[in-house]
Amino acid sequence: MEKRPGGRSARVRDAVRQATLAELAAHGYRGLTVDNVATRSGVHKTSVYRRWTNADGLIADALELARNEPWPIPDTGSVDDDLRRIVRLVRHGFADPDEGPVARAFVAAAVQSDDAARALHEFFAARHDQSAVVVRRGVERGELPAGTDATEVIRVAVAPVYYRLFVTHEPVRDRDADRAADAALAAARAGIL
Amino acid sequence: MEKRPGGRSARVRDAVRQATLAELAAHGYRGLTVDNVATRSGVHKTSVYRRWTNADGLIADALELARNEPWPIPDTGSVDDDLRRIVRLVRHGFADPDEGPVARAFVAAAVQSDDAARALHEFFAARHDQSAVVVRRGVERGELPAGTDATEVIRVAVAPVYYRLFVTHEPVRDRDADRAADAALAAARAGIL
Known part of the structure; x- marks a missing residue:
């Protein structure tokens, strides 16, 4: 995974994170799916599956980012x-x-x-x-x-x-x-x- | 609903409650269904639907009984x-x-x-x-x-x-x-x- 903060990978990760938070706000955990996050983020579905695997992977990543926020x-x-x-x-x-x-x-x-x-x-x-x-x-x-x-x-x-x-x-x-x-x-x- | 403690209705209610608790223990809230509770309790499915409607009705009733236990x-x-x-x-x-x-x-x-x-x-x-x-x-x-x-x-x-x-x-x-x-x-x- 590319770590450079301004890189394409960081932008993709941020888009997926924002989409995860928006989906959680709208539908809760039970409504959180890789497909919906892919659609909302504009990131290709296969990329989201490859990197985040499933709803729990999306949640873990969103929490990791939240954890590091001041x-x-x-x-x-x-x-x-x-x-x-x-x-x-x-x-x-x-x-x-x-x-x-x-x-x-x-x-x-x-x-x-x-x-x-x-x-x-x-x-x-x-x-x-x-x-x-x-x-x-x-x-x-x-x-x-x-x-x-x-x-x-x-x-x-x-x-x-x-x-x-x-x-x-x-x-x-x-x-x-x-x-x-x-x-x-x-x-x-x-x-x- | 018949209130007599030893009545058939009370026995049915207790059987459904026990089945609800067992299903919750085995499968959690997400796995709780009227069908499974009916099967486990031996109470006819249509009776369970009529009286408890859905998983939340089963939960509410089980909690009401738990509430009154010393x-x-x-x-x-x-x-x-x-x-x-x-x-x-x-x-x-x-x-x-x-x-x-x-x-x-x-x-x-x-x-x-x-x-x-x-x-x-x-x-x-x-x-x-x-x-x-x-x-x-x-x-x-x-x-x-x-x-x-x-x-x-x-x-x-x-x-x-x-x-x-x-x-x-x-x-x-x-x-x-x-x-x-x-x-x-x-x-x-x-x-x-």
């Missing part, structure tokens, strides 16, 4: 504010009319396919790493105890939002997001995380 | 121990070779179908209610602040287990479950929940 990590000088912003960012991402359906489709794909689950696992490992910096800064500023597990603070902070969205199917308001962030911080301050 | 709510005299037991019960349920695949299939169904999502929502509302009693007892014993939102403590305690299982696809060990319970209690004690 995420707007806040840096307000307060771990409380930073963590609240991160959890709200998660909530607003899923509520967004463009982003939301795609993000939901990734989660739905991963509960149906082991390949998609592996790709989503890698995506979240990267996302946790990126986000954990706000917790580490809080530790350095003395806002949280030394030895706090930064990644676990992120997990505990965002988990209630995902729980409501994908398990109990309850609404998520900003106050639910804030409370989840505050709960994670209280647990960290109590030395639990 | 759950072994612990009562150790300590809210810390009770909550840890509840979170471990969740973790062990999903790890169980019989129960696990069915429980996973319900979650997977609900991210693909609005009808299944509504049924799962009702199921969790009941489950939260049942579990919240351990938090309320803790408040009565003075282990947690008055005014603690018992249901929110349950959500925050179990959410990290579901997050690992269905979102990040990370392993869940007993220590992860315990830590999630402890984090929710620390947040409650800090007055966040």
